[in-house]
Amino acid sequence: SGMDYGGGYGMFTRLMRDKGFDFYWHDDYCENLFANGFEADLKKKYDIITAFEVFEHLPNPQDIFKILIGNSKCFVFSTCLQDISKPEEFLKWWYRAEYSGQHISFFSKKALEMIAKSYNRNYYYIESQSIHIFSEFKMDQQQLLDIVDHKPGFAERVANKFSPNKIIPKKSLLTSDHDELLKKYLNKK
Numbered sequence: 217s218g219m220d221y222g223g224g225y226g227m228f229t230r231l232m233r234d235k236g237f238d239f240y241w242h243d244d245y246c247e248n249l250f251a252n253g254f255e256a257d258l259k260k261k262y263d264i265i266t267a268f269e270v271f272e273h274l275p276n277p278q279d280i281f282k283i284l285i286g287n288s289k290c291f292v293f294s295t296c297l298q299d300i301s302k303p304e305e306f307l308k309w310w311y312r313a314e315y316s317g318q319h320i321s322f323f324s325k326k327a328l329e330m331i332a333k334s335y336n337r338n339y340y341y342i343e344s345q346s347i348h349i350f351s352e353f354k355m356d357q358q359q360l361l362d363i364v365d366h367k368p369g370f371a372e373r374v375a376n377k378f379s380p381n382k383i384i385p386k387k388s389l390l391t392s393d394h395d396e397l398l399k400k401y402l403n404k405k
Contacts, residue, residue, distance in 0.1 A: 217263050219256040221284055222270035226251030233393060236386025253397045258283055267293040272311070272319040278331075285335045291350040297341075300324050 220228045223241040229251035232239035240256035241248050248255060256262075265288040271277045272295050285291050296311045300322065306312070313319040325341060328348055332339035337350040342360055349360070 217260075219260075219262045219265045219288075221256075221265055221267040221280070222273075223248070223251070225249040226254075228266065228268070229254060233389040236388055238389075253393070253400065258287070260287065262288050264288060264290045264292060267291075269294055271295045271323070272321050274321055277321045281331060281335075285337060285350055289352045291337075293348050294346050295323060295348065296346050297323055297325050297328075 218232060218237060218239040219242055220226075220232070220239060221242050222245075223229050223243045224246050226241045226243075226248045227250050229239045229241040233251065233254065239251075240254050240262075241251040242256040242258060265284045267280075267284065271280070271293060274280055298306050298309055298311070300306055301324075306322075311319060312322070328341070329339050332350045335350065337352060338354050340349040340351065340355060340357075340360055341347070342349075349355075
């Protein structure tokens with residue numbers, strides 16, 4: 217099972233469900249258009265939780281780390297890093313997005329290593345993609361690079377890597393999701 221936190225309109229959740237994975241959506245600030253009916257429960261445990269380009273927007277990211285890391289075996293997220301020991305570089309950094317005011321929390325690799333350690337998780341960083349992984353289990357660097365090699369089947373490789381059992385190709389949930397939502401709609405009439 218999986219949850220996409222800060223999932224926007226639900227596109228990633230929909231794509232994962234279309235690949236046959238039991239994924240759910242959560243976003244406090246956006247309407248769920250593509251994965252409607254598959255909203256996540258923040259108190260539930262998931263095999264994997266994703267959060268792409270979310271943490272730089274949060275005023276108190278530690279509060280969300282606690283929820284997401286605590287409720288997942290593997291937490292995968294993206295954000296750009298900066299060495300904050302060099303303030304002159306930080307002030308010139310494009311990712312600050314100073315004039316939009318949208319990026320308000322920033323991280324260094326050392327800070328993320330400390331956060332992972334505080335939750336007793338292994339920390340992995342895929343620099344080329346700005347992807348960070350806090351995992352209950354260990355992986356080697358080649359395994360990580362194989363996941364993000366941009367070849368078809370990305371979703372399957374991620375799910376297989378973070379699942380206790382190898383996942384065989386699954387049937388899309390699109391038809392069953394449609395049937396379930398249609399049944400809910402027709403029962404409201």
